[in-house]
Amino acid sequence: MKLLKQSFEKDKSGATTLIPQDKEDLWQLYNLIQTGDEIKLSTSRNVKKTQGGAGTSASSGSSGKDKGKTERVNLTLKLKIENVDYTPSDEVLRVRGKTVEPNEYVPMQSYHTAEVQLNSKPFTLYKEEWDEISYGIIVKACSIEDKAEIGAVVMEEGVAHICLITDNMTVLRNKIEKSIPRKRRGEGGGGQHDKALDKFYNMVSTTMMRNFDFNKLKVIILASPGFTANALYKYMLAIAAKESNGASGATNAISENEKRSVITNKSKFIIAHSSTGYLHGLEEVLKDSSIQSKLRDTQFARETLIFDEFQRTLNADDDRAWYGPTEAAKAVELGAVKYLMITDTLFRSDDLGVRKHYIQLGEEVKKTGGEVLIFSSLHESGEQLNQLTGVAVLLTYPVPDLDED
Structure with missing residues (x-):
């Protein structure tokens, strides 16, 4: 997503101007745009040209006695949103609402459906409260760093390309x-x-440390x-295992925290074969069916593991796993929540009010040291x-009878 302008603060009203750049951005916008928000964007509409040259909307109920032909006109409208429609297979997000600003072609309070398209003209979204x-x-x-779930290095002797990959x-x-x-x-x-190779590997390693947050990334591909x-x-792994006082000059650029991060996350590394060390070699790796299978397994891995733990605990019936709005709210009030899972x-x-209720629950859980996980309804665990x-x-300790009044 490209951010062009932002004039709001958290928990206050304001607006932001954006351009979606990929399908993932459209999914984020589908979660962002709510009924009651206002949006200003470029769109097109059928307009009936009258004899005097002025235009009236073809759908605004103009009299059949009006003479003139209907034309498709490009214009900018501001709508109060009543409906948002998005299908993942499409590359477009549709919003429907009533116009809230005067326009020479469209009367106030006229319904209009507009499309937010990829890499097209910017739009401005207005909210009464940015929660x-x-x-x-x-x-x-x-932020590409926050969107990326995969880090990748495609290389050969003497050349390396360090990349972040989103969906x-x-x-x-x-x-x-x-x-x-x-x-x-x-x-x-x-x-x-061998000395030149060691220096090369050190350059690649330190650059990876600067560009990758190993704790956030779910997979690191080396190809x-x-x-x-x-x-x-x-x-x-060798330099990460060395004590800092025994490290050679070549490894001094890597801090102790970075070394620990490599060791902690070594299971995230995938070694792959590519025909070249240049970028088209990475495309080749990502198309490999075995690599795709590993990536699918890891994309929602943490959410899946925690939901599996929840289901096992629920089946064990030891009063540490509960579901339902009332039960969750009671557990949060007690400060007993380890994981709060919300779709x-x-x-x-x-x-x-529903949205604000769950935002408040999440904030309370974080205050007591718990974790909030938002599950995608497009993934199996979210559907379940x-x-x-x-x-x-999922609670830190058993609490019986949360389902009783």
Whole structure:
């Protein structure tokens, strides 16, 4: 999402001007735009040209006695939104509402349906209150670091491309090039070739540390022809395992926190084969069916694991797993919630009170050290949670009879 202008503060009214750039942005907008919001955007409408040259909307109930032909006119309208429609297979978001600003072609309070399209003209969204969920959507959608779930390095000896990948976009964050001399016959370890490779691996490792948040990313792909990617992985684990007082000068650029991050998240690394160390090699890797399977497994991995834990606990009937609006609210009030699980469907409710209720529950859970997880209704775990009222809690300790008045 491209942010052009922002004139609002959290929990206050205001507006923001945006351009959606990929399908994921449209999904974020579907969660962001609510009934009662206002939107100003470029659109088109059939207008009947009268004899005097002025126009009237073809759908505004103009008299059949009016002479003139109907034309499609481009115009800018401001609508008070009554309905938002989005189908994931489409590359367009539709909003319907009544006009709230005068226009020479469209009378006030006329219904109009407009489309928000990818990489098209900007639109401005107005809200009476930018609550925590809305504010968070803007922050996430406009930051590639927050949107990306996959980090990738595609490389060969002497060249590496460091990328962040979202559902619909690959962003090159850095390119590293270093001359690597050929290995001479009879040259043992420590020769010019090996020294240059060590420096190259160190450059790639430190650049990855600057561009990747290993704790947030769900997968880190290392791809190359031959064994270069595997060599980089072993190099990173080796320097991460060293104590800082024993590290060589080449590894001083990597902090202790960064070393711990590598060790903690080493299970996220996937070593893959590519025919080249350039960007089209990464496209080749991402199309591989075995890699796609691993990525699908990890995209919603944490939410799936926690929901599985919830279901096991619910089946065990030990009073630590509850679902339902009333039960969840009681558990939050007691300060007993470890995980509060909510589907994004509840945040798209036309009832503003419902939305605010769950935002407040989430804030209370965070105050007591719990965690809030918002499940996508497009994923299986989100669908299952929707079948259980859309809200559930996993508690830190058993609390019986939450379902009784």
